[in-house]
Amino acid sequence: MKHYKRSLGPVGTNCYVVANEKKECLIFDPSAEGHKIMALIKEKGLKPQAILLTHAHFDHIGALDEVRDRFDVPVYLHKKEKDWLGDPSKNASASFPLGPVTAKEATNFWDVEGEKTIGSFSFSVLETPGHTPGSVSYVFKEDDFVISGDVLFAGSIGRTDLPGGNHEELLESIHKKMLTLGETMLVLSGHGEETTIEREMDNNPFLNGFM
Structure with a gap:
């Protein structure tokens, strides 16, 4: 399994494309600049199967409709954020200039975490609320990486001062869900560089002293 990253839009939100040996792919968080996402897919000769959202904040959905309409694929989101895509007050775009x-x-909604299958892709969905109520992380265990959205960053954690945010809930998600994935697990975050669970356990100042 291969993964490709593009950092897009005014706040540098990471969009990931995960591809298998059949040249099929899943698109995660089409954040902005849809033409760059589509150019990547064309360059690699990939066939999109679905779009998966870690959460519904504006900076993760800016190119959603453009990419969805181009490839005519389903969109997956946690049911707790079902009405966020069309509501600027909930997706936080109303709070920014x-x-x-x-x-x-x-088109499709996660309502329980666990093992999932889309086409020939198998992965796990973890409910990791705190940054938003419906934040989820996508775990590709055999390939040892997780797409975490804005839950865990290299040296930081997601903000919790936007609507629906909860700091203690976020820390609980990180400790009970993310940090149990194994030290070698590669973390593909919604912003910034990739990291590993081991690196964050050892060095992330926001996790020191919790519980």
């Missing part, structure tokens, strides 16, 4: 961001409703 860039203007309101909206997208059409997702």
Whole structure:
């Protein structure tokens, strides 16, 4: 399994494309600049199967409709954020000077965590709330990486001062879900560089002293 990253939009939000040996792919968080996402897919000769969202904040959905319409694929989101895509007050775009961001409703909704299959892709969905109520992380155990959205960063954690954020809940998600994935697990975050569980356990100042 291969993964490709593009850091896009005004706040540098990471969009990931995960591809298998069949040249099929899943698109995670089409954040902005849809033409760059589509150019990557064309360059690699990939066939998109679905779009998966870690959560519904505006900076993770800016190119959602553009990419969805281009490839005609389903969109997956946690059910707790079902109405966030079309509501700037919930997706936080109303709180920023860039203007309101909206997208059409997702087509499929996660309502329980666990093993999932889309086409020939198998992965696990972890409910990791705190940054938002419906934040999820996507674990590709055999390939030893997790797409964490804005839950855990290299040297930091997701902000919790936006609507629906909860600091203690976020720390609990990290400790009970993320840190149990194994020290070698590669963390592909929503912003910034990749990291590992081991690195964050040893060095992340936001995790020291919790519980």
